[in-house]
Amino acid sequence: MRQANGDVRVGGPVNNRDVAEAHNYHAATKHSYWSVRLGGHFLDWANKPHPHKVYQGLPVVPLPCDVTPPTMAALEAVAAFPSMGTSIRNLAELAQVLFFCGGLTKKKVYPGGEAQYFRAASCTGGLYEIEIYAVCGDLPGLSAGVYHFCPADFALRRLRAGDLRGELARATADEESISDAPVILVLTAIFWRNAWKYQARAYRHFYWDAGTILANLLATAAATQLASRIVAGFIDTRVDRLLGLDSEREGSLCLVPIGAHSPAAEPSEVLPIAPETVPLSKREVDYPLITQIRAASMLLSEEEVRVWRSGFAPSPPPPINRKCFPLNTIKRDALPNRTLGEVIIRRGSTRQFAQLPISFRQLSTILERSSRGIPADFLGGSGTTLLDTYLVVNSVENLPTGAFYYSPSEQALELLKEGTFRRKAGYLCLEQGLGIEASVIIFFLADLDRILERYGNRGYGAAQLEAGIVGGKIYLCAYALGLGATGTTFYDDDVTEFFSPHAAGKAALFAVAIGHSARVPGRVKLLAPGAR
Incomplete structure (x- = not known):
């Protein structure tokens, strides 16, 4: 394999406890306004890898x-x-x-x-x-x-x-x-x-x-x-x-x-x-x-495995000091009855949102259902998480526009700052229209210092994995409610700065935009197993 320029580490092998490696990797792969303009990377379509x-x-x-x-x-x-x-x-x-x-x-x-x-x-x-x-x-x-x-x-x-x-x-x-x-x-x-x-x-x-x-x-x-x-x-x-x-x-x-x-x-x-x-x-x-x-x-070694999964003690959630909006989920008897099979087959990644509001009940249901916990060896049990969840609300009925922090333990949204941030959300999402068009963009951040201290470098992948799982749950919830969703990348440090001082010191991991899908050209055919 031919090496790409610039990715060279000086020194000998490292192990899972040498957490400078994860910090260095995260810093080296951040997106910024200038990194995307000066990177010089192009897509060699003639050399695109086969998908299977x-x-x-x-x-x-x-x-x-x-x-x-x-x-x-x-x-x-x-x-x-x-x-x-x-x-x-x-x-x-x-x-x-x-x-x-x-x-x-x-x-x-x-x-x-x-x-x-x-x-x-x-x-x-x-x-x-x-x-x-x-x-x-x-x-x-x-x-x-x-x-x-x-x-x-x-x-x-x-x-x-x-x-x-x-x-x-x-x-x-x-x-x-x-x-x-x-x-x-x-x-x-x-x-x-x-x-x-x-x-x-x-x-x-x-x-x-x-x-x-x-x-x-x-x-x-x-x-x-x-x-x-x-x-x-x-x-x-x-x-x-x-x-x-x-x-x-x-x-x-x-x-x-x-x-x-x-x-x-x-x-x-x-x-x-x-x-x-x-x-x-x-x-x-x-x-x-x-x-x-x-x-x-x-x-x-097996001993290293046992120590790694011995348990995670989450920090207590920060107290809610500002204006708070308790979740208001859709009542059980009023939930859409779309089956899991139907939702998975019809799910896609939304390419364009219609800039229409979603209801606070829809957003509440998505947040509550997707954050009930994950059965994983690196999480202590139901409700344990490595993540901190932040939102930019562009258009949600009965909720002001602005920046929010979601507290799963309190089942509430804390208003961090009120204002119209569509254009800012678009910028944070790597200057893509999805951030402007979506009703809500959900950002997952994490305290990497705390995670790496407990888990070593492997904790970096574990936190990213949890973010992907919760993001996938949000996808399914959104489509079950007749909405659209898509994952999106972002300008790392700008996301942290936007949600600070509340998010100070945290690293941005993943983001998901949700809203009403707009139709785009193209004919979609649903496939049965084994069909092409």
């Missing part, structure tokens, strides 16, 4: 195409906490989970005939750098093994035969949910597929894009009463080796056990494999900042 990882010569297991859509109301599924449930029973149930978190759901044909395929969860730039692998014991219709999921033909390809779940149990220091699950999904990121457009900042996007997939996955598991949990603490080299990854190009991000009550066998020896794949593009450009921060975030 294609293995050659591996056994193929077609997934059942008669997938049953989850029928639970989307707003109920998003708000559920699927840490308890039943076991996954067969290949059809696995196909359901895979389709509604990572399958091809839409085909859009633009004027002129160009077609673009969209997946169940949103992704930065539509580049889809997240891959999904399944490690399972014997299931009806699927023998034990390690498999790669390909959305293009809706099929699994077998990388290894045999029950190797015990290797993941060992890699996670016998994490109970891993040891007991019939299927463990592993989400990875292919570095170049996203860095082609976003350069070294792509490392942030790996976690955002994995997060939106996980939001769909957790909701699908809840809707089908499957136990699920996100495990972000593991020995990276063991997981990468099991999947046969080239760790300079692709890395494991998190594990998700699906189901329960199926103890794993004792792990056998895992020999190296190097399955052949079709090249992504003619050439790849290496951004060492990505491989450096990943290497500095790795956990190297």
